[in-house]
Amino acid sequence: MNTLERAMPAYRDRETEPLELRHQSDGRLVAGIDGRRVAVKLRQCFPWSEPTRYISLRDSDDKEVAIVDNPSTLDNESRQALELALAEAGFVLEVTRVLDIDEEIEIRQWKVETKQGNRSFQTHLDDWPRVLPSGGLLIRDVAGDLYRLPDPATLDKKSRALLWAFVD
Amino acid sequence: MQHSVIDREIIGRYIGQPGQLPPALRDQIEREWGNEPVQLYAMSDLDAGLRLVESWVALGPRRLAIARPHNGSWDVRSIDRLDIQAVHESPGLSANTLMLAGAPDEPPLAVARYTQRQRGAFENIRFVLDEAINGRTVTSDDADRVYSDAVARPIRDAQALVARRRATVTLRLLKYLAPYKRQVMFGLGAAAVITIVSLVPPYLAGYVLDRVIRPVQAGTMSRAAALPIAWLAIATMVGVYAIRQTAAHLRLRLMSVLGELVARDLRAELYEHIQRLSLSFFSRKKTGSLITRVTSDTDRLWDFVAFGIVDVSLSMIMLIGLSTVLLLLDWRLGLVMVLPVPLLCWMIYRHGERMNRVFLRAWRKWSRVTDVLSDTIPGIKVVKAFNQEQREIGRFDERNESVTDEFNRIHAMWTTFWPLLMLAVHTMTVSVWFFALPRLLGDGAALSAGVFVSFLLYTTMFVAPIEVIGQMARTMNRATSSAHRVFEVLDSEPEVRDAHEPVKLEPVKGAVSFENVTFAYDGVRQVLRGISFEVKPGELIGLVGPSGGGKSTVVNLIARFYDASGGAVSIDGVDVRKLDSGHYRRQLGMVLQDPYLFHGTVLENIRYGHHEASLGEVIAAAKAANAHDFICKLGQGYDTVVGERGHTLSGGERQRVSIARAILHNPRILILDEATSSVDTETEREIQEALERLIAGRTVFAIAHRLSTLRRASRLFVLEQGKLAESGTHRELLAIPDGIYRRLYEMQLQLA
Secondary structure, eight states, rough: HHHHHHOOOHHHHHHHHHEEEEEEESOEEEEETTTTEEEEEEEEOOOTSSSOOOOOETTTTTTTEESSSGGSSHHHHHHHHHHHHHHHHHHOEEEEEEEEEEEEEEEEEEEEEEEEEEEEEETTTTTOEOOOOTEEEEEOTTTEEEESOGGGGGHHHHHHHGGGGOOO | HHHHHHHHHHEEEEEEOOOSHHHHHHHHHHHHTTTTOOOOEEEEEEEEEHHHHHEEEEEOEEEEEEEEEEEEEEEEEEEEGGGGGGGEEESSSSEEEEEEEEETSSSSSSEEEEEGGHHHHHHHHHHHHHHTTTOOOOOOOOOHHHHHHHHHHHHHHHHEEEEEEEEHHHHHHHEEEEGHHHHHHHHHHHOOOOOOOOTTTHHHHHHHHIIIHHHHHHHHSSSHHHHHHHHHHHHHHHHHHHHHHHHHHHHHHEEEEEEEEHHHHHHHHHHHHHSSHHHHHHHHHHHHOOOOOOIIHHHHHHHIIIIIIHHHHHHHHHHHHHHHHHHHOOOHHHHHHHHHHHHHHHHHHHHHHHHHHHHOOOOOOOHHHHHHHHHTTTTTHHHEEEEETTHHHHHHHHHHHHHHHHHHHHHHHHHHHHHHHHHHHHHHHHHHHHHHHHHHHSSSSSSOOHHHHHHHHHHHHSHHHHHHHHHHEEEEHHHHHHHHHHHHHOOOOOSSSSSSSSBOSSSSSEEEEEEEEETTTTTOOOSEEEEEEOTTTEEEEEESSSSSHHHHHHHHTTTSSOOSSSEEEEEEEEEEEGGHHHHHHHTTEESSSOOOOOOHHHHHHTTTTTTTTOOOHHHHHHTTTOHHHHHHSTTTTOOOSSSTSSBOOHHHHHHHHHHHHHHHHSSEEEESSSSTTOOOOHHHHHHHHHHHHHHHTTEEEEEEESSSGGGTEEEEEEEEEEEEEEEHHHHHHHHTTTTTTHHHHHHHHHOO
């Protein structure tokens, strides 16, 4: 056991607990831990650095009941239930084309095509797109919705021209 | 303008989703419900496959409907609200799920998915459903307003007015010139004179050359006949320049003073309006942004009024005048000069647009540089403690390099563009030579040397107005943005307003009553749910309970910072909404957790709100507040400057100055908001002592986390989840088995 692990025993304990995840008939995701069944919500610990690992399972009071550090260690059914729930919890709109970026007073107005459909959104003038660790850009609008541009360099010419000021 | 109107405009213009539940769908739902009204609704903008769609969830008194589009019409499914046994919300990064559960182990009654944009509207529905499950009824009176408020709020908070057309904003700004019509007329007149007389010297040069010099040189005119004309020409030049500079002086003077007057009027109106606005406005806007509006934005408007308006209109007059004179002098050469002008203006405009993009990129990189600074300078202790100096230097250098590249790009652009533009102007001049010389030598239509010289002189005058007109878009943009930010504040209405003929309580006795008071900051989610109590003058009421229980809201309503959504708050039997709020607040005092001292002396701070108090009274108040001693120890006693950029007082000292201020203010009703929460035990004892002197004979509402400080209270009100859960004396409340107060008290005893 190294120094870091000795300093964080709680983390090790949770890691070794057996865990079972199922979608209940009422639509909720339920975690079975040591015979207990708890309805849980997911929270990715690292949505951009490691989106499919270290998934925090939280009860209705938003307290962590377990953390899945690697879904491949789960049984098949649990893994499928987790992946299904993760698709929703980790969902962000994925921009495929930028149609227009216009500056107005106090806000920047974006018109984009996303994989999910067309969308207009607004950002504060001094809110800049964020570069993700895995590459690509992430934009957060004034309402809190997230828009991801996985690889701005592969977008069409007009989109790239519009994005030029925002990409290094 | 009403919020709901602005909200609908915002949704229509920016968000691109319906500003309300489609009326046909609403009719369809209400018909299906036997004409029961839709009370709340929200748009569910994601389907099960997480694609963007338009579906609706509507809530009525007894039913809830889910409407999905189906072949151009709506497929509506209603469920009975009584069947809903639980509501589960799963928030995600951008997709949220609301699940309405029926009987245990049965499939959910309904599932709605939506992006964060719709979350506010869904929160409202979830709140009402949750309340119903807990046996409480909440109704909403205006579903459209609640929906548009929830959806448009994030944008409205960023930009309170919908950006109107620039022309409208400019016209409104020009209205501020109305009181100064005379100065405007003189200023514009002076500017017009400058333009007109500027056209004279080149013409005169040509005239003298053709009509005097050449005839004299050719021997067709005598020197004697020529001399008076030459002297007259010189005199005219003297006159022209004298008039020009006098007009220039008048114009600069008049317009800069005028700009200052307009800026002063705007600043005064703005500041007065800001003072009248309700607290809710300040919770939405950042202080810095409001300060900028009163300072830099009005300053920018001064620039526009003083110079922008005149420069732009005069450059237009100048270009039209120049073109007319040139065409009249010689239309062929005139065309050579005039035809390229629109092209040059367009080039400058295009250059400005390109520069905007580069500036944006440079601005982004510049903010990366300032981010490092604002991160590491306040956090320098952490940087040093973790030995990260080298890493931070590296981070800064990388960003510094990157922004320098952008600045160099900007320099490369403008240093190329302007010489090129001048080259274009010179090309025009060369073209004039090219077309004129053969004619001067006798080929083609005749051209006199004088006209040629006039042309050359006029050519130099083209550059300045072209430049101004090319940059007009930018000037207008900057001015209208500033004007817009100023008007945004001016157009915000105070939410708490005095009645038509307000009542003045002379004096306030201090009886406070709440009658079934409900309150919701956003109109739906209630923070207070039907609170009733009566407080007699002179009572000391302790407000306790878990945070979020509604304690601060109760005192906010007593101070009338907000108006109750339902029920009534009365002071001495009069509804607070009928009171003259200024007069009422003069008899109300507040001592806050983190008291604010203004920049000024201790004396000025104690006298704030009671400027006529004598020095003796100030000392008496400070003594009562246990503040006199430490004030005397300050370098300059009561004249020591404190507050921003002044002498730093500790939390306990500031607290005692604020208590002295409250004692001098002599309020009938006093609010103590966590007055002793952030100080050590010794200071707390001194403050407690000061407070005891302060509260004598007044109605007091005290919020405290440390319950021990409230032992002397006449009564304690325990607020939990917006309800008055328990009330009574300390002893009475401790006697309640499983009481909330008893539980809180025991918990604190264990911690102590």
